Amino acid sequence: MNDADLNPAGTADAIPFSTAALLQDVARQDYPTGALYVVATPIGNAGDITLRALNVLALVDAVACEDTRNTGQLLARYGLHKTLIAAHQHNEREVAERLVARLRAGQRVALVSDAGTPAVSDPGARMVEAVRAAGLRVVPVPGVSAAIAALCASGLLAPQFHFAGFLPAKAAQRDTALAALRGLAATLVFYEAPHRIVDTVAALQAGFEPTRQIVFARELTKLFEEVHRCALSEAAAWITASAHREKGEYVVILEGAPAAVAWDHIEADRILTILMAQCPLKQAAALAAQITGQKKNALYERALELKAAGEASG
Ligand code: SAM
Numbered sequence: 001m002n003d004a005d006l007n008p009a010g011t012a013d014a015i016p017f018s019t020a021a022l023l024q025d026v027a028r029q030d031y032p033t034g035a036l037y038v039v040a041t042p043i044g045n046a047g048d049i050t051l052r053a054l055n056v057l058a059l060v061d062a063v064a065c066e067d068t069r070n071t072g073q074l075l076a077r078y079g080l081h082k083t084l085i086a087a088h089q090h091n092e093r094e095v096a097e098r099l100v101a102r103l104r105a106g107q108r109v110a111l112v113s114d115a116g117t118p119a120v121s122d123p124g125a126r127m128v129e130a131v132r133a134a135g136l137r138v139v140p141v142p143g144v145s146a147a148i149a150a151l152c153a154s155g156l157l158a159p160q161f162h163f164a165g166f167l168p169a170k171a172a173q174r175d176t177a178l179a180a181l182r183g184l185a186a187t188l189v190f191y192e193a194p195h196r197i198v199d200t201v202a203a204l205q206a207g208f209e210p211t212r213q214i215v216f217a218r219e220l221t222k223l224f225e226e227v228h229r230c231a232l233s234e235a236a237a238w239i240t241a242s243a244h245r246e247k248g249e250y251v252v253i254l255e256g257a258p259a260a261v262a263w264d265h266i267e268a269d270r271i272l273t274i275l276m277a278q279c280p281l282k283q284a285a286a287l288a289a290q291i292t293g294q295k296k297n298a299l300y301e302r303a304l305e306l307k308a309a310g311e312a313s314g
Pocket of ligand 1: 043044113115116117118119120121122144145146147190191192193194217218219220221222249250251
């Protein structure tokens with residue numbers, strides 16, 4: 001994060017409360033010693049830090065962080081200078097032991113990641129587990145999460161969401177992971193690395209119904225933030241319409257499967273397609289009826305439709 005990420009235009013001259021007074025309230029809460037504080041930090045805009053997070057970061061004896069340079073710079077923006085402990089995915093176990101020793105000595109330690117909420121598609125879970133296993137206290141200090149920020153701007157109505165995080169990098173494993181999500185009615189939330197967005201969109205288009213809605217939440221809270229929603233069939237065209245869209249940080253949100261009845265049809269189609277490749281239509285429909293419990297005649301009709309669609313598309 002740097003100054004270019006911040007929008008210089010949107011200043012608020014009159015905030016109708018005293019930040020200092022509020023900080024005093026925050027400071028009156030109990031902040032036990034010998035505890036690990038899991039602190040969410042901004043995902044772009046340094047202003048997205050909570051007052052409690054600032055208070056905890058000011059209070060702790062040390063901050064365990066993914067990248068000491070990043071976190072040192074972030075803390076400096078808040079006027080804080082702390083002992084930093086490098087805690088990344090390659091040394092989590094070893095650092096966990098050091099954290100437990102510090103906590104046993106009565107210290108307060110904060111755990112932060114490079115951006116957003118630690119331990120969510122970020123290092124931290126192992127350290128939290130070790131601290132809890134040692135019988136020590138873990139205190140969440142909630143704040144920004146890229147997934148939630150994207151979800152709240154998506155306008156998708158499903159009451160549940162499924163956080164899928166990062167998809168596997170290898171195509172075969174990624175496609176298997178996606179196939180397992182096809183039947184979920186919950187909204188699907190993915191994180192994606194900038195260099196993989198084009199491939200991921202292609203995989204989504206191949207694996208899901210083209211009418212599903214997709215939401216791209218790009219560069220959230222930064223100067224060039226974009227939240228774009230369209231039909232999945234239009235997704236690749238949106239990405240390639242502008243060169244800058246192949247860069248930047250993305251949360252990708254995909255509408256869940258249609259209602260359960262529709263899912264039954266999707267599953268029946270999948271089974272029919274496999275069986276039709278191996279045996280005559282009538283037999284395929286009869287076997288599909290046994291597998292799915294659906295009516296044989298309806299499945300036979302559907303098999304005829306699928307055959308005709310297959311012949312039409314060559
Ligand atoms: N733990 C963090 C959280 O929950 O917010 C996420 C860390 S994960 C290593 C990084 C991924 O989060 C990125 O690849 C992207 O998918 C998403 N992300 C982080 N910052 C973002 C932003 N400003 N806009 C959109 N997505 C972002």
